[in-house]
Amino acid sequence: MPSKKLFLLDAMALIYRAHFAFIKAPRITSTGLNTSCVFGFTNTLLEVIQKEKPTHIGVAFDLPGGTFRNDMFPEYKANRQEQPEDITIAIPYVKKLVAAMDIPLLMIPGYEADDVIGTLAKKAALEDFEVFMMTPDKDYGQLVEEHIYMYKPAIFGKDAEKLGVKEVCEKWGIERPEQVIDLLGLMGDAVDNIPGVPGVGEKTAAKLIASYGSVEGLYENLDKLSGKLGEAIKNNKEKAFLSKELARIELNVPIEFDEEFLKISTPKVDELSPLLDELEFRTLRKRLLPDENQQSTGSNQSSSKTSSSSTPPVNAIKAKAGTQISMFDAAASPTPNVADADFSYADAENELDQAVSTSTKDTIYTKLHEYHLMDTPELRKSLVHYLLKQDEFCFDTETTSVDAVDAEIVGFSFAYIAGEAYYVPVPENQIEAQQILEEFRQVFENESITKIGQNIKYDLMILKNYGIDLKGKLFDTMLAHYILEPEQRHGMDYLANTYLNYDPVSIETLIGKGKAQGNMRDVDFEKIKEYAAEDADVTLQLKAILQPKIASYQQEKLLQDLEMPLVNVLAGMEIEGVRIDMGALNDMSNVLESDIKQIQGDIFNLAGQEFNVASPKQLGDILFEKLKLDSKAKKTKTGQYATGEDILSKLENDHEIVRKILDFRELVKLKNTYVDALPLLISKKTGRIHTSYNQAVAATGRLSSTNPNLQNIPIRTPRGREIRKAFVPRNEDFVILSADYSQIELRIMAAFSGDESMLEAFNQGIDIHSTTASKVFKVALGDVTSEMRRKAKMVNFGIIYGISAFGLSQRLNIPRGEAKEIIDAYWVEFPKIKTFMDSTINKARETKFVETILGRRRYLRDINSQNLTDRGFAERNAINAPIQGSAADMIKVAMINIHQFIETEKLQSKMILQVHDELVFDAHRSEVDYLKQKVNELMCNAIPMVVKMETGMGVGENWLEAH
Structure with missing residues (x-):
């Protein structure tokens, strides 16, 4: 086994995959830059470096302009859509990042990344290297040999996938990896506009190559072919050989294999650090620059925040010297005064400047934050006193469960000055717990004080469990961010990382995770104080950032008049819950069990054998190998046939077994997901089900x-x-x-x-689908048939979702031409709908x-x-x-x-x-x-x-x- 390991990355393939992986939930920086592609690429690169530990590495890019393939076939890649703008923006950043990590960029004019990687892979294999070509592109299969592999990283599936000779041959049903070129020659490649032979798909191509060995072998045996397939092959010889050459990866690119040049090395910190800042890759920073994190935490082992290695909020000292005074900064007099602060605003500025210039980031945090344990009646009384003097404060509860209905309170924290917070522990004895909460009733129920929280509905429900109502104006940082960035994540950790450049202590560090997860009651007071107080502190600082953004986006009314009042409504509904009839569920479960067995028997009879109907692999083999239901059946990345509902729905009319399988799946889902699962959700405390409503x-x-x-x-x-x-x-x-x-x-x-037509129908109480059918099919309202109404109904609802003629034809099971005529008629009869959509x-x-x-x-x-x-x-x-x-x-x-x-x-x-x-x-x-x-x-x-x-x-x- 070679001792050296070389990874060659196909950059564009990985960038495109990252783009589509994040397309529905893009990563956007505070400046509006979409970093999804760069993030996905970087994360994949890091996974490989850390898990596979290559000794050598290189990243290959395509260069702008054509290649020798365009000289052979000018239409090569001609049908490709315009490159998404986010990818265009990402490419320079990826190149900068790769260069900053001191990884060679491999680019040769006139050649594609495939050719560069192929040439280097073959040369490296001769120099005692194990070579891994990192790409999802199937073309690379032709290069695989004893010491050369395709490598699909974990981003493309559950686990990273390594394809050697055996795997490539099994995947495409061939004898030798180089036959991938012959496959592509026959089946073509729509992405690259390689024509192939019309009518020949992957399965047919694989059978032909299995029989004749190559494209050349196929054309030497034309006399053995007949029918439409034979005719297509005979008439497209030139296309087949051209396509094979277009698909062939060039192995003689003018590039030398320089082992020293490709050797993996440490990143260039002076280049990488500012780039990571610009991209706002704070979590990745800790993985890319671990020495930086170790340096910032190593000098401050005494800090109570050593469990968090990132930069904390840095506005705390300035806030402390502002108009609000901590209870621990005030003079002995009961009424605090700004003059009683222990240092002036100028002192605060000086201290911050000195801290920044002379200390590590964690040392700054030690100076900035003060978290206090309020575990005596005197301290709690003092805290109540100062809380009642605030215009607003942030609070957070710590409990025994994420289920608010059944949870018991362990403690709660308050913050009203950035960088300072207070934790109140609550005993397990519920009588004593109630007594402590009563001390704070006047605080929580004070209508003149704004209450701030992150997912405040949960905390509101916890207080209701103890008979305390949360009154006054509310501000939820989770909902504020949801309004500002509805497609992003809204958890506190994400918000702290994004807006405060800080990673809070995770709850797993206190109570573990998974089956071994403990209870907050088991955590030491000092540790839980740091965790709980930090939550309140961070949330307070997030509010200071998010509220101005809400105002600048003109979203105050949406937040304060709709989403925040709805919190109380949803909390009330969740606490109320709904009763479940267990007898009805038991009866349903028994009936479903009987029906499932009956329909399973029917499926076995139709299949002619017993098999695991719930197994996609076994089901695919029955439907597409044994029953031959679809000659163009597609296989998934794992090599088994796709048997999703969308696939089976199209085959319903082809064989009775398909309808039976769909019915079987429905029954199993009903039984497992609802009928048998609902009883498990019934609260032991109330005897009802309490669903949780998600606003964000x-x-x-x-x-x-x-x-x-x-x-x-x-x-x-x-x-x-x-x-x-x-x-x-x-x-x-x-x-x-x-x-x-x-x-x-x-x-x-x-x-x-x-x-006007739609408004008249609705305002006069006339059936809208019949009205639409009447106009589209040009018949009197009374002559509209149920079939006409069915089609009109599908159009009415489909138009809202941008349905196409193809989509309508699929849903109604009608020819695409008829579907287009219906949609065209709709636009004629309802022109204002079209005008509205266009505008x-x-x-x-x-x-x-x-x-x-x-x-x-x-x-x-x-x-x-x-x-x-x-x-x-x-x-x-x-x-x-x-x-x-x-x-x-x-x-x-x-x-x-x-x-x-x-x-x-x-x-x-x-x-x-x-x-x-x-x-x-x-x-x-x-x-x-x-x-x-x-x-x-x-x-x-x-x-x-x-x-x-x-x-x-x-x-x-x-x-x-x-x-």
Whole structure:
């Protein structure tokens, strides 16, 4: 085995993969730079260096301009879309980063990276090297030999994948890796516009090469071929040989193999450090420059913050010398005064400057932060005294569980000056715990003080467990950031890293993780003080940064009038919960078990053998090898056939077994995900299920939920709808009331576009799908058939999501030409819809964002992209986001108003569930009529529009009956 290990990276292939990996959740710096490609590439590079430990390394790039292949075939790569702008911006940064890491950049004019890597790989293998070509590009398979491998890093799958001779041959069904060239010669390559032989796909090409050995061997045996395939091969000899040459990686590139040049070395810190700062790669910095981190922490082992190695917030001293005074900085007099501070603002400036010039970053932090343990009645009384004098403070709770309903409080922390915080431990004895919380009731329930938190709903619910209401204005840093950057992450660690250049202590350092995770009650007071106080301190500093941003983006009303009031509403719903009928679930489980066994037997009979229906590999072999259902069946990266629902749905009419398999999957999912799982979610404390609502997940503004995920409860099939039967009122004095917006998104589309036909239909109570069918198919309203209405309904809803003729044809199972005619007719009959969509996209091209009716923004960074795929995705979001987001705004306003109505009227009824456009109530029988009237009124008038809003109402002994 060679002792030296060389990694050769195909830079562009890795950059493109990183771009698409992050396309739905890009990494954007504080300056607006999209660093997704650079981050993905760097992370992959680091993984390889640290895990594979190469002795030598190089990164190959394509250079602008054509290559010798363009001379052979001018149309080579001609069909490629414009390179996404984010990739164009990323390439220079990747090159700078590679150079700063002292890794050779390999580029030769007139040749592609494939050729450079291929040439060096072959030369290195002769010099006693194990060579790994790092790329997802299948073309490289032709180069694999005894000491040369393809290497697909972990970013492309669950684990890194190394392909040697055996793996390459098995993957493509060939005898020798070099036959990959022959495969490509026959099947072509759409990405590079290599033509191949028309009608010959991968499977056919593999069979031909297996039979005849090569393209040359195939054409020496033309007499053995017949039918359409034989005709295609005979008529396209020139294309086949041209394609083979285009696919062949050149191994004689004019580049020398310099072992010393490729030897791995240490990064150039003076170049790498400022680049990492510009890219805001704070976490990667610790991995790229470990010596820097060790130096900053090693000189300060006494610091209470040595568990965190990054730069802390540095505004603390200046804040401390401002108008607010810590209880520990005040004079003995009970009323604090600025003059009582222990140093002046000028002193603070001097101390900070001195600290920066003479100390490491951790030493600065030791000077800046002061976290205090408030573990006596006297200290708690003093803290209450100073908290009551604040205009605002931040607080955070530490508990025994992430489940707010069942959690017990372990302690809570406060911060009102940056860099200083206070931790109050709470004993396990619940009587004593309640007594300590009572000491702070006047603080939490003071309506004149703003309360700041990160995911403050959780803390609010914890306090409610102890009978304390959180009153006054609230500010949630998680929700503030969600409004500012809806597609980014919003956790405290991410925000601290992004805005404060600081990584907080992780909870895993205190209680471990996984099955071995402990409890916060087991943590030493001093350690938990540092952790808890830091949370409050960091959140306070984040608020100081995020609030001005909210103001500058004109998002104050959205935050303070919608999202923050909704926190109380959702907390109330979560605490209330919903009762589950265990008997109904047990009956359902038994029925499903029987049905699953029956349908499994049917599948076995149709397949002619028993197999594991839940195994994608075994299922793929049955469908595509044994039953031959699809000659163009695709295989996944692991070499097995793809058997996803989208694949099987297209084959439903080809064989009865497909419908049976889809039914089998539905039944298994219903049983495992809902029927058998719901009982496990019932709280031992309340006997009900308490779903958690997430305000900061969906970029459109819609709510999502977990444990259980209510939004995913199936409703399209009878069996799926049966699950709702298990959701029941709390006792016989109550019933379930359901109120569901009717076609809310279409109504909003009508209002935004001002289309007279749609507005008239909605405002006059005429069925919108029949109206659409009447106009599109040019028949009288009374002559609209159910099939016409079905097609019109699909168009109505599809238009909002940017449906194409191809998409419509797939959904309706009609020819693409017919689908195009329907869409064209729609635009003729509803021209204002088209005008609205075009003007929305055009405006978005200027502003780079779209807004809902309440001003919620969805940023569209790719709306002007030259890359068709990226731009198309942004254009669809430009139409959908204002409509779907406005629907989300509307139901949120309705929820706030209904919650206030129930509270004001002191009703016994409670709002308990929100799913999509539906609200569900546990309604007292004596209040049903009044509740129905007011809920309908408040939902329909939540946000006044020119279109009439309607709700569907239902009452029943369970959710299914009510819906």
